[in-house]
Amino acid sequence: MAQVSLKNVCKVFAGNVKAVDNVNIGIENKEFMVLVGPSGCGKSTTLRMIAGLEDISSGDIYIGDKKVNDVPAKDRDIAMVFQNYALYPHMTVFENMSFGLRLRRMPKGEIAQRVNEAADILGIKRLLRRRPKELSGGERQRVAVGRAIVRKPMVFLFDEPLSNLDAKMRVQMRTEIHKLHIRLQTTIIYVTHDQIEAMTMGDRIAVMKDGVLNQVADPITVYDHPKNKFVAGFIGSPPMNFMTGKIIKKDGRLYFDEGKFQVKLVDDMRQKMNAYVDKEVIFGIRSEDIYDKLFVSEAPPGNIVKVNCEVYEPMGSEVYLYLNTGKHTFIARVGAHDRPKINQDMDLVFDMSKVHFFNKDSEDTIV
Ligand SMILES: Nc1ncnc2c1ncn2[C@@H]1O[C@H](COP(=O)(O)OP(=O)(O)OP(=O)(O)O)[C@@H](O)[C@H]1O
Numbered sequence: 001m002a003q004v005s006l007k008n009v010c011k012v013f014a015g016n017v018k019a020v021d022n023v024n025i026g027i028e029n030k031e032f033m034v035l036v037g038p039s040g041c042g043k044s045t046t047l048r049m050i051a052g053l054e055d056i057s058s059g060d061i062y063i064g065d066k067k068v069n070d071v072p073a074k075d076r077d078i079a080m081v082f083q084n085y086a087l088y089p090h091m092t093v094f095e096n097m098s099f100g101l102r103l104r105r106m107p108k109g110e111i112a113q114r115v116n117e118a119a120d121i122l123g124i125k126r127l128l129r130r131r132p133k134e135l136s137g138g139e140r141q142r143v144a145v146g147r148a149i150v151r152k153p154m155v156f157l158f159d160e161p162l163s164n165l166d167a168k169m170r171v172q173m174r175t176e177i178h179k180l181h182i183r184l185q186t187t188i189i190y191v192t193h194d195q196i197e198a199m200t201m202g203d204r205i206a207v208m209k210d211g212v213l214n215q216v217a218d219p220i221t222v223y224d225h226p227k228n229k230f231v232a233g234f235i236g237s238p239p240m241n242f243m244t245g246k247i248i249k250k251d252g253r254l255y256f257d258e259g260k261f262q263v264k265l266v267d268d269m270r271q272k273m274n275a276y277v278d279k280e281v282i283f284g285i286r287s288e289d290i291y292d293k294l295f296v297s298e299a300p301p302g303n304i305v306k307v308n309c310e311v312y313e314p315m316g317s318e319v320y321l322y323l324n325t326g327k328h329t330f331i332a333r334v335g336a337h338d339r340p341k342i343n344q345d346m347d348l349v350f351d352m353s354k355v356h357f358f359n360k361d362s363e364d365t366i367v
């Protein structure tokens with residue numbers, strides 16, 4: 001069993017840089033956990049502490065039932081794949097993949113069997129006799145993954161393994177690693193700053209910022225119910241739109257007043273929002289929850305917003321509209337056929353059942 005758990009784990013570098021701040025997380029056996037967050041948030045440091053490549057300043061790390069704080073990296077039964085996977089240039093693919101096993105003095109027959117099995121899984125059997133310079137970027141990446149697979153570790157750690165690949169290859173390898181997880185059934189901890197990789201690959205994702213774990217949940221929960229404004233803005237592309245404004249009460253109903261427009265809150269949000277009447281809040285709406293009124297057959301009154309369309313970008317399957325209320329700019333994703341006139345007013349409909357509100361001071365989610 002290969003659960004991994006971190007209890008109150010901190011890492012303070014010399015010069016008092018707090019790279020990881022009291023992280024608590026439990027990764028289940030066979031789970032694919034993605035650690036995601038902007039550059040410098042402490043993802044690699046966290047992974048390196050799990051691997052044993054970095055001392056922990058305080059707290060405990062367990063792999064299985066065993067506390068590994070003082071267990072050297074080579075005895076932790078994990079394999080790590082790095083962004084710079086540096087294959088040995090003078091060795092063939094076979095030799096690169098088997099290098100670690102040879103160091104461990106594993107019998108030759110078993111080495112050959114493991115390498116062949118891993119090469120088969122990764123579809124690189126025909127490349128075993130080539131050297132790294134004779135491979136494409138994606139093939140080299142597969143070899144690096146293969147080098148980890150042959151060890152049959154309890155836990156795989158991946159640190160941005162796809163960031164050296166071009167966009168198309170990245171998407172392809174993303175699916176490959178996903179399939180690999182289904183096939184190998186091992187625990188994987190995968191670090192990326194790419195929220196799309198996080199959303200598409202993870203059983204759960206852990207969103208980090210400034211060394212602090214902000215939210216750990218399955219991708220859809222993180223997307224639909226972000227814990228705070230940071231998570232809401234980080235997960236999703238284009239990012240969630242935010243506008244600052246006030247909650248007001250009119251005829252017993254609550255409205256969000258942006259300054260240039262007012263929209264009516266749905267009843268479900270009323271209870272939580274009552275405490276914010278006449279106070280400033282941050283309103284959040286995702287681009288796909290905004291519609292051009294022209295294409296909405298029955299737009300309920302009270303959630304129509306007049307804006308100016310500054311630019312539109314046809315994406316093929318949809319169109320991004322860059323809109324301006326006179327106070328805030330934001331983005332809507334509408335149907336491929338929608339081509340509003342530039343620099344003219346247009347009416348939008350907001351799906352008010354999907355909007356979010358954040359506390360202006362703490363930036364925590366209210367509803
Ligand atoms: N050896 C070190 N000494 C001092 N500070 C360090 C050291 N390694 C990392 N840091 C700092 O710790 C913080 C976290 O770094 P880390 O490499 O974990 O970030 P990251 O989330 O992996 O970022 P990226 O997406 O850019 O790889 C950063 O502020 C970094 O500058």
Ligand SMILES: [Mg+2]
Nearest residue numbers: 043044045159
């Ligand atoms: Mg990193």
